[in-house]
Amino acid sequence: MNPPVHNTRVSRAFFALLRRDLLLAFRRRTELLLPVMFLLVVVSLFPLGIGPEPALLGRIAPGVLWIAALLATVISLESLFRSDFEDGTLEQYVISGHPLTVIVLAKILAHWLVAGLPLVLMSPLLAIWMNLPRPSMGVMVASLALATPILSFIGAIGAGLTVSLRRGGQLLSLLVFPLYVPVLIVATGGIMAAADGLPYGAFLGLLTAGLIASLTLAPFAAAAALKISLS
Amino acid sequence: MNTRPGKNAFVVFIHKLGSPPWFYQFAGKLIPWFWALFIVLTLGGLYLGLFDSPADYQQGESVRIMYIHVPAAWMSMLIYGAMAVMGFVALVWRIRMMEILAMSSAPIGAAFTLAALISGSLWGRPTWGTYWVWDARLTSELVLLFLFIGVMALYHAFDEPRKAARAACLLALVGLVNLPIIHFSVKWWNTLHQGSSISATDSTIHPSMLWPLLIMAVATKFFYAANVLTRARVVLLEQDVRKAWVQDAIDKKTTPLQKEGSDS
Numbered sequence: 504m505n506p507p508v509h510n511t512r513v514s515r516a517f518f519a520l521l522r523r524d525l526l527l528a529f530r531r532r533t534e535l536l537l538p539v540m541f542l543l544v545v546v547s548l549f550p551l552g553i554g555p556e557p558a559l560l561g562r563i564a565p566g567v568l569w570i571a572a573l574l575a576t577v578i579s580l581e582s583l584f585r586s587d588f589e590d591g592t593l594e595q596y597v598i599s600g601h602p603l604t605v606i607v608l609a610k611i612l613a614h615w616l617v618a619g620l621p622l623v624l625m626s627p628l629l630a631i632w633m634n635l636p637r638p639s640m641g642v643m644v645a646s647l648a649l650a651t652p653i654l655s656f657i658g659a660i661g662a663g664l665t666v667s668l669r670r671g672g673q674l675l676s677l678l679v680f681p682l683y684v685p686v687l688i689v690a691t692g693g694i695m696a697a698a699d700g701l702p703y704g705a706f707l708g709l710l711t712a713g714l715i716a717s718l719t720l721a722p723f724a725a726a727a728a729l730k731i732s733l734s
Numbered sequence: 735m736n737t738r739p740g741k742n743a744f745v746v747f748i749h750k751l752g753s754p755p756w757f758y759q760f761a762g763k764l765i766p767w768f769w770a771l772f773i774v775l776t777l778g779g780l781y782l783g784l785f786d787s788p789a790d791y792q793q794g795e796s797v798r799i800m801y802i803h804v805p806a807a808w809m810s811m812l813i814y815g816a817m818a819v820m821g822f823v824a825l826v827w828r829i830r831m832m833e834i835l836a837m838s839s840a841p842i843g844a845a846f847t848l849a850a851l852i853s854g855s856l857w858g859r860p861t862w863g864t865y866w867v868w869d870a871r872l873t874s875e876l877v878l879l880f881l882f883i884g885v886m887a888l889y890h891a892f893d894e895p896r897k898a899a900r901a902a903c904l905l906a907l908v909g910l911v912n913l914p915i916i917h918f919s920v921k922w923w924n925t926l927h928q929g930s931s932i933s934a935t936d937s938t939i940h941p942s943m944l945w946p947l948l949i950m951a952v953a954t955k956f957f958y959a960a961n962v963l964t965r966a967r968v969v970l971l972e973q974d975v976r977k978a979w980v981q982d983a984i985d986k987k988t989t990p991l992q993k994e995g996s997d998s
Contacts, residue, residue, distance in 0.1 A: 660908055664901045668891050677887055678905060681880040682912050685919035692923065713915075724908055727825070731900045 516601045517609045524613035538575045538618045539625050545571040546629045557634040564633035565643065565694035566687075571629075572622050572647060573654065573683055577676050579618035580658040583610060584666045584729065593666075594733060603726035611652075611659045611722065619651040639697035642707070646690040649710040656721035657682050663728030686713060752831050754970050755979035761963040768960035775953035783946030796860045797943075803853035805950040806846045807871075809958060810878055813843030817885070818910035821903030831966070833899035834973075836906065837889050838965035842958055844882035851875055870924035874917050881909040895973055 528535055549567045550560055587593040587610075596606045626647050630640055661679040665671030693706025750756045783801035790797035817839040824832035854872055855865040866872070885902045892898030939947070974980045 657908075660904075664888060664905060665891070671891075674887055674891055677880070678884040681877050681884060681916070682908065684877055685912070685915045688919045688923040720911070724904065728901065728904055731897060731904060734897055734900070 513601055513605055516599070517605050520606055520609040521613050524610060525616060528613070528617040535617060535621075538579045539621045541578060542571050542575045542622055542625060542629065545574060546632065549633070561634040561636055561698075564630060564635040565639070565691040565698075567633060568626060568629055568635070568643065568647075569687055569691050569694075572626075572651060573680070573687065575622060576619065576651060576654040576658060577679060578672070579614070580655070580662045580679075581665075581672045581675055583614050583659060583662040588666045588732070593729065597730070597733060603729060604722045607659060607663070607725045607729065608722045611655050611725070614659075615652050615655040619655055622651060623647045635694075636698040638700065639694045639703075642697040642703050643694045645707055646693055646710060649707065649714055650686050650690050653686050653710070653713050653717045654683060656717035656725075659725040660721055660728050663725045663732060665732075666729070667732040686710070689713070752829050754831070754974055754977075755983070757831055758967055758970055758979070758983060761967050765960050765963050765967075768956045768963070772953050772956035772960060775949055775956065779946045779949035779953055782949065783943075787942045787946055788940070793861055796857055799853050799857040800943075801946050801950050803850055803857060804947060805954045806853060807850035807875060808951055809954045810843055810847035810850050810875065810882075812955075813839050813846060813958060814878060814882065814906070814913065815910065817843060818903075818906045821906040824903050825900060825907070830896065833896065833903060834966045834969050835962060836903050837899050838962045838969060839958075840882055840886045840889065840902070840906075841965070842961050844879060844886060846954070846958075847875060847879040847882055851879065868924070870921040873920045873924065877916050877920065878913070881906075881913070885909070895969075 546567060549563070553559060553563070584593060587596070597603055599606075623644060626644055627640060630643055635643060658675070658679050661675045661682075662671075664678065665675045668674065689706055689709045693703045693710070696706060697703040751760060779801065784798055787798075789795045817836045820832045820836035820839065823829060824836055851872070854875070858867060858872075859865050885906050888905050889898045889902035892901060971980055971983070
């Protein structure tokens, strides 16, 4: 087989799948808004539960925003492979001859564009709500932009493992939240450092490292997980 | 013995262990020895630790919790590692015995983790003045417990045992990759977000305290070995209940089935 031709085919499959998933998502616009609405509602509960004191809200803002982002991501991840699994499309992917890893990568990327990116874009508004200190605003957006893809990558492994289970949602949270601990720590640590006027470059560097590591490793694990689920 | 040329006896032995009837018999022979060694070592270690070692000049008598706590914490990490490595072997070479052993390890590891957490907080009450501190090591141990629970929950969520084991083995493997990252990030978080609540004493441990600790550490290994083999035997009997070798085993000796049921 001629390698370049093969590569073209794989990349064509990748972009076709990406386009298909994005198209499907945009045909269901209300579902598209759900993660963002979820984030809005969850974050707004914190001032109601804790009290409107601006200093306190500003202190807990990084943690609140990030935990809300974790929850929103996990809830949207449950449906990552669900419909493809139920209508048999997933099996077609497996027998298509294209590496399942590439297909999974396309699906994760589409998922992040639909469910992760809106969270990033929405976050400045929420940060103002939560009275996040102004100097850390940029770091907060950067941390979300760098690390919500990590959540999608790691979460895809859990979604692949639980896709064949009837009620996988809670189990999925149980599986992936412990794996999200480092992301949560580093991201909120960076935002807090920026709020205190400390250097935050190392935090963003670590998140970038995590992004690269999860980009290169997680699709293989998620593909293996899907193959187990399909067996 | 059909030892083919070019394959030494050890390789043949390893291959044989992959066969359920062979494993069942072999494990059955080992288990009593492991239990015996565990009991002897534990009694010795606990005697040395509880009666024949001095109290700590700072912590007083509560230092004796260490003889349970530290081996349990070591075992929790060792068993997670062992489970993930066995899971890797199970996934790559599709060895059913390895799947069963990895999944039989999970509850034992979770129990050791829980024991480490509970003994740690009991020790923390007199020493730190509180049952729970978000100390780096306690927090890492807590996350480890969550990882064990995740593996067990996934294993029990499937109806098909082999599919369940393969999925849970993959999760264990993902957790193993993540574990060092979790450990270091938690350590870092602890120094970043709050002042350190304890300072690990750098003083070297006195031999009278070291020996019971080491003996207990070895004893817990035998406990794990005996326990995991017992569990694996029960799982084998359950899964292969319709196969001839299980009938043979039951005919020969009925006791294995009367042992406490596995985690089905």
